[in-house]
Every structure is written in structure tokens, then in C-alpha cells.
Amino acid sequence: xxxxxxxxxxxxxxxxxxxxxxxxxxxxxxxxxxxxxxxxxxxxxxxxxxxxxxxxxxxxxxxxxxxxxxxxxxxxxxxxxxxxxxxxxxxxxxxxxxxxxxxxxxxxxxxxxxxxxxxxxxxxxxxxxxxxxxxxxxxxxxxxxxxxxxxxxxxxxxxxxxxxxxxxxxxxxxxxxxxxxxxxxxxxxxxxxxxxxxxxxxxxxxxxxxxxxxxxxxxxxxxxxxxxxxxxxxxxxxxxxxxxxxxxxxxxxxxxxxxxxxxxxxxxxxxxxxxxxxxxxxxxxxxxxxxxxxxxxxxxxxxxxxxxxxxxxxxxxxxxxxxxx
Amino acid sequence: xxxxxxxxxxxxxxxxxxxxxxxxxxxxxxxxxxxxxxxxxxxxxxxxxxxxxxxxxxxxxxxxxxxxxxxxxxxxxxxxxxxxxxxxxxxxxxxxxxxxxxxxxxxxxxxxxxxxxxxxxxxxxxxxxxxxxxxxxxxxxxxxxxxxxxxxxxxxxxxxxxxxxxxxxxxxxxxxxxxxxxxxxxxxxxxxxxxxxxxxxxxxxxxxxxxxxxxxxxxxxxxxxxxxxxxxxxxxxxxxxxxxxxxxxxxxxxxxxxxxxxxxxxxxxxxxxxxxxxxxxxxxxxxxxxxxxxxxxxxxxxxxxxxxxxxxxxxxxxxxxxxxx
Numbered sequence: 001x002x003x004x005x006x007x008x009x010x011x012x013x014x015x016x017x018x019x020x021x022x023x024x025x026x027x028x029x030x031x032x033x034x035x036x037x038x039x040x041x042x043x044x045x046x047x048x049x050x051x052x053x054x055x056x057x058x059x060x061x062x063x064x065x066x067x068x069x070x071x072x073x074x075x076x077x078x079x080x081x082x083x084x085x086x087x088x089x090x091x092x093x094x095x096x097x098x099x100x101x102x103x104x105x106x107x108x109x110x111x112x113x114x115x116x117x118x119x120x121x122x123x124x125x126x127x128x129x130x131x132x133x134x135x136x137x138x139x140x141x142x143x144x145x146x147x148x149x150x151x152x153x154x155x156x157x158x159x160x161x162x163x164x165x166x167x168x169x170x171x172x173x174x175x176x177x178x179x180x181x182x183x184x185x186x187x188x189x190x191x192x193x194x195x196x197x198x199x200x201x202x203x204x205x206x207x208x209x210x211x212x213x214x215x216x217x218x219x220x221x222x223x224x225x226x227x228x229x230x231x232x233x234x235x236x237x238x239x240x241x242x243x244x245x246x247x248x249x250x251x252x253x254x255x256x257x258x259x260x261x262x263x264x265x266x267x268x269x270x271x272x273x274x275x276x277x278x279x280x281x282x283x284x285x286x287x288x289x290x291x292x293x294x295x296x297x298x299x300x301x302x303x304x305x306x307x308x309x310x311x312x313x314x315x316x317x318x319x320x321x322x323x324x325x
Numbered sequence: 326x327x328x329x330x331x332x333x334x335x336x337x338x339x340x341x342x343x344x345x346x347x348x349x350x351x352x353x354x355x356x357x358x359x360x361x362x363x364x365x366x367x368x369x370x371x372x373x374x375x376x377x378x379x380x381x382x383x384x385x386x387x388x389x390x391x392x393x394x395x396x397x398x399x400x401x402x403x404x405x406x407x408x409x410x411x412x413x414x415x416x417x418x419x420x421x422x423x424x425x426x427x428x429x430x431x432x433x434x435x436x437x438x439x440x441x442x443x444x445x446x447x448x449x450x451x452x453x454x455x456x457x458x459x460x461x462x463x464x465x466x467x468x469x470x471x472x473x474x475x476x477x478x479x480x481x482x483x484x485x486x487x488x489x490x491x492x493x494x495x496x497x498x499x500x501x502x503x504x505x506x507x508x509x510x511x512x513x514x515x516x517x518x519x520x521x522x523x524x525x526x527x528x529x530x531x532x533x534x535x536x537x538x539x540x541x542x543x544x545x546x547x548x549x550x551x552x553x554x555x556x557x558x559x560x561x562x563x564x565x566x567x568x569x570x571x572x573x574x575x576x577x578x579x580x581x582x583x584x585x586x587x588x589x590x591x592x593x594x595x596x597x598x599x600x601x602x603x604x605x606x607x608x609x610x611x612x613x614x615x616x617x618x619x620x621x622x623x624x625x626x627x628x629x630x631x632x633x634x635x636x637x638x639x640x641x642x643x644x645x646x647x648x649x650x
Contacts, residue, residue, distance in 0.1 A: 086487070090423065098415065136461060140482075147483040151476035157465075158472040162411070 001026065002033045004068035006054060006100070007075030009038030011178050012119070016072060016222040021046050026070060027230020035066055037075070055096040060103045067107040070115045070229050073100060079123060081184030082145035093148035098155060105164035116156060117228045118169040122214060122241060122283075124150040125171075131284030135237065142279060157238040168228045169239035170296070173214035174280070175221050176309040187280055190215070191309075193249070197256040197264050198310055206273045207249060211281030214244035215252070217308035220299045231294050243288040243298040245305055255302040259312070326351065327358045329393035331379060331425070332400030334363030336503050337444065341397060341547040346371050351395060352555020360391055362400070380421040385428045392432040395440045395554050398425060404448060406509030407470035418473035423480060430489035441481060442553045443494040447539060447566060447608075449475040450496075456609030460562065467604060482563040493553045494564035495621070498539035499605070500546050501634040512605055515540070516634075518574070522581040522589050523635055531598045532574060536606030539569035540577070542633035545624045556619050568613040568623040570630055580627040584637070 082089035123146030156167035174187035257264035407414035448471030481492035499512035521528035582589035
């Protein structure tokens with residue numbers, strides 16, 4: 001089986017490559033070639049690297065030659081950066097993404113629709129969100145990033161209806177813990193909070209202590225992405241939110257304090273910014289029963305979330321991943 | 326005020342040009358220049374014609390020079406034609422449409438967001454539809470046409486949120502009575518039925534007698550489009566279905582028979598095609614209260630629908646249109 005990962009040099013992409021290399025298979029089918037695409041990539045044993053811009057014709061030609069059986073499409077201009085440059089967002093998050101879908105469909109052997117696992121976003125929902133969020137919640141993206149992602153969800157579902165692709169869109173929440181480098185994501189503060197307390201450093205939090213957000217570790221996220229490639233999605237919806245832990249900032253601070261033996265409550269100063277609080281501070285209950293029925297999973301507990309997120313030797317890390325260890 | 330109508334040579338476009346020419350104003354503001362865009366246009370007094378393809382750079386440049394205050398965007402590859410050529414649908418119904426939105430936004434004087442009345446479609450809803458269809462009905466377009474239209478609705482709403490455009494998307498039902506020439510629209514049978522019975526000719530109907538559809542005359546449709554340009558849309562949704570008459574084929578046949586003094590029940594032979602019946606034969610009740618509250622209107626009665634649709638001298642035709650005569 002030939003597998004392509006776009007955005008492979010990114011935070012989630014690197015985690016996914018690691019998982020796919022250690023598993024060597026998806027849903028019991030061996031991976032014969034694993035191709036990583038990004039602007040810049042370090043060479044990795046067992047991985048074919050492809051450097052370039054998804055919007056370039058030459059890269060689309062290379063993808064057509066590869067004719068992947070499975071594509072994990074993670075490449076994107078992130079939320080904050082997209083809002084600052086909507087034309088760039090359109091070029092990558094919409095146009096190049098739709099070009100990729102077409103390229104994958106055109107390159108596939110007749111009658112074998114490639115599986116496309118598309119990293120969508122909870123930013124397709126509106127703000128403020130109704131409580132709870134359900135599969136019937138109207139989709140009113142509050143930023144251009146979510147608008148482009150939603151458009152691609154709709155069009156990937158249409159490729160699927162036409163039998164050209166086998167699309168599975170997963171709506172990712174803020175994933176932790178990203179490196180502290182600027183990411184262009186407004187939600188990066190969730191990761192920065194974790195790194196600061198792990199290092200015993202003070203942190204100024206742009207949302208209040210009782211702000212609730214949806215949390216998932218990068219390791220759990222990529223387990224879900226890999227699972228999505230082989231699960232039976234049924235015929236109805238082709239876009240689902242990932243199940244999440246809904247935690248307040250103070251719950252996360254409490255968990256971090258216990259694990260790292262620090263006084264998190266003293267290290268964190270709350271300086272809520274209205275715009276950040278409005279979007280990232282009021283996540284309600286998520287009715288994720290449909291996603292769970294498909295076998296998608298959250299991190300389980302706040303402690304497991306933190307340990308996976310900060311690579312603190314949580315037990316599911318060492319060996320190739322058994323089912324939902 | 327400068328007004329642009331794209332797709333002005335089409336069935337609805339021609340009706341809209343006629344209305345705008347006779348009204349000479351929109352919402353009390355005089356129209357200083359009325360520009361019609363299409364591949365081919367006859368010259369018309371009081372109308373500046375612009376011939377070309379919306380996807381051409383030169384046409385987008387001409388639109389930028391014009392910098393319209395109001396744009397009615399009707400140009401589209403219709404449903405059946407789009408399904409037969411999804412790449413053409415993407416080029417016109419998605420890419421060129423988004424280019425138009427960007428061109429209009431870029432050309433506008435700072436702080437004056439142009440009004441864009443976008444002809445969307447009831448094909449953004451799924452099939453089968455829940456009964457009733459409400460503002461909370463999930464949008465699952467069953468054809469590529471509806472998928473591209475829905476993507477543009479979402480992105481026009483995003484342009485509106487960013488203050489660059491003042492978008493109003495109207496979801497049009499099948500509009501009657503189109504000329505009998507091939508239109509690429511699967512729903513064209515609704516118009517063909519009207520013309521056939523008006524001429525006393527036999528007609529083979531691709532849906533059953535009790536198939537229910539949503540009906541609107543072209544004249545009522547363009548009154549709604551013009552109204553949408555000046556109504557106060559509020560801040561919440563920016564896409565609405567037009568209010569419709571929900572009529573069975575046999576109700577329409579009965580009305581046509583009475584008006585034209587023909588035996589419609591004998592002229593029509595029912596030969597339901599499964600695919601047509603599935604999409605165009607089961608339209609449920611539409612909860613259009615939000616649209617009505619905005620001042621949008623249906624045709625009122627089956628007789629008014631038929632008389633307006635077939636230009637049978639319904640009284641609102643002769644004079645410049647008073648409000649909802």
C-alpha cells in the first residue's frame with residue numbers, strides 16, 4: 001500500500017509519520033511505501049521525502065505518479081495565519097487542497113477510490129457554540145480558516161459520493177503540546193501553558209481559569225487519523241469531530257501541577273483577551289457518540305492527556321500501538 | 326448606483342434586467358449604470374453589455390474598473406451540466422465565483438462593502454429531505470452543483486464577516502417557465518410541462534402525479550432578488566431559501582387545465598424516473614418564516630404562479646412593480 005502524508009514536517013505530521021513507521025501497516029494492510037510531503041523535510045529511514053509546495057504543478061504531478069492508496073492531508077495555513085492572509089489561505093487551504101483531491105482521483109486505478117483522511121477543524125463550528133454541540137449543530141465558521149476547511153469537507157464528501165475518493169474528514173480540536181515556536185495558531189496558548197508549567201515557569205494565560213476547551217494529545221490525534229483510514233465510515237456523514245476531553249484551564253493547571261510538582265496556581269496569571277476567550281474559552285459539551293461508535297477516541301483522563309502530550313513515558317509510547325492502549 | 330448582473334443573458338438574468346430597467350432603482354436608490362455580463366448579449370437600451378467568460382482575467386479586470394455597488398451573481402453552470410462536467414463546474418461555479426467576490430471586494434471604495442446577491446440553490450439541501458426543512462436542516466448537497474454553490478455561500482458569508490462584501494445568498498427553487506430549449510437543468514421538466522399544456526400538447530412527465538416540488542415564477546424570483554439587494558438582512562444567517570409554493574404535479578396540471586381550457590389529465594402521461602423522482606419529486610414542507618420576515622415572497626396561489634410564469638397578463642406585469650403587487 002502506498003501512503004502519502006502532506007504537511008509531514010509539521011507538528012501533527014511528524015507524529016503521524018512516527019506512528020506509521022512503527023506500525024508499518026494500516027488496518028492490517030502493510031505499507032509498501034510511505035511518502036512525506038512538505039516544504040522542508042529531514043531524511044528519515046523508511047520514508048520517501050518530497051519537498052515542495054502543494055500549490056505547485058510539479059508537486060501535483062509527482063503525487064499523480066505516486067498514485068497513493070491512502071493520503072493523510074494535513075498541509076494547511078493555520079487559523080491565525082489564514083486570517084492574516086486570506087488569499088494565502090484560499091491558495092493552500094482551498095485551491096491546492098481541491099487540486100490534490102482531483103489529482104488523487106485522476107491518478108487512481110479504475111474502481112479503486114483512494115482513501116483520503118482530511119484534517120479538518122472544530123473551527124467549522126460557529127461561535128458562540130450551542131451547548132451541546134451535536135451532529136445537527138449548524139456550521140458557521142467564525143474565521144476564514146474554518147470556512148475554507150468546511151468547503152473542502154463538503155467537496156471531499158462530493159468526491160466520495162461520485163466514487164472518485166473515499167473521504168474521511170476529522171475535525172481536530174487544539175492539539176497539545178506543540179513546540180513553543182510560533183505556529184500561527186491562536187490555540188497555541190494551550191500548548192504553551194503545558195510547556196511553561198512543565199518547566200516551572202510563569203505563564204500569562206489569554207483566557208480565564210474557568211475557560212473550557214477541547215483537548216487532545218498529538219499522539220492520540222495521530223492514532224485517530226490512522227484509525228480513520230481503515231475504519232468503516234458507513235454511508236451517511238463523511239465528517240466527524242474527534243472525541244475530546246472537555247477541560248477547564250484550571251483543571252489542566254491542576255493536573256500539570258500534580259504531575260510536575262509545581263505550584264501551577266501561583267505560576268499562572270490570567271489576563272483574558274476578549275477575542276481569544278470568545279472563541280477558545282467557551283467550548284461546550286460535545287456529543288461525540290457517532291465518532292466513538294466509529295472507534296475514534298479521546299485521551300481518557302486529564303493525566304493521560306498531559307503525559308501523552310508532554311512525552312512523559314505514558315505506556316502506549318514504547319511499543320507499536322495496540323488498539324487504544 | 327452601479328449595478329452588475331452576471332449571467333444576464335440567461336433565463337432569470339433577462340427577467341432581472343427587465344425588472345431593473347423598469348424600476349430604475351433598488352430600494353429607493355437610483356441605478357446610474359446597469360451592466361450586463363454574459364457570453365453573448367443582445368444590445369439593450371439603458372444597459373451596458375459586457376461579453377465574455379467570468380473565468381477570464383480580462384473580464385475580472387473590467388469588473389474591477391466598474392467597481393459595482395451591487396452585484397447580482399447569476400452566472401453558473403447549471404445542475405445537470407455541472408454533474409456531467411464537474412471540472413467545468415469547479416471552474417465557473419467555484420473558482421470564478423470566488424474570484425468575482427475577491428474582485429468586487431478589492432475594487433470597492435474603502436468602508437463601502439458592495440452588496441452581492443448570490444443565486445444559490447435548494448440543491449444545497451440533501452435528498453431525501455427531512456419534513457419540514459428548517460434553518461436547522463443539515464446541508465448535504467446530493468450533486469456537485471449544490472456542493473459548489475454551498476461552498477460559495479459559506480465563503481460569501483466569510484467575506485461579509487470580514488466587512489469586505491455585504492452578501493445575501495438566496496436558495497432558488499426550480500424557476501418556471503423556462504424556454505423549451507435544453508438548459509442543462511434536471512428540473513427543466515417543470516417548465517416543459519407548463520409549455521406543453523399551454524400549447525395543448527401531450528407531455529411525458531418524469532415524476533409521478535403526486536410528486537411534490539417547490540415552485541416559483543421567474544417574475545416573482547427576480548422581484549425577490551431585487552428585494553434582497555436592499556432588505557436589512559440582520560447579522561445572523563446570510564443564506565436563505567426563497568419562500569415557495571409546494572405543489573404536486575397534479576395540482577399544477579389541474580391549474581394549467583383550468584386556465585388553458587385543456588384536458589391536462591389526458592395530455593400528461595406519467596413515466597417516473599427513479600433518479601428524477603428521488604431529487605425532484607419529494608420536496609417536503611419548507612419552514613420559510615425567516616425568509617418571509619425579511620420580506621421575501623412566494624407567488625401566492627397556483628393560478629398566480631401559472632399566470633406569471635407563462636406571461637398571461639397577470640396584473641403585476643404592466644407597470645413598474647409596486648411592493649409585492
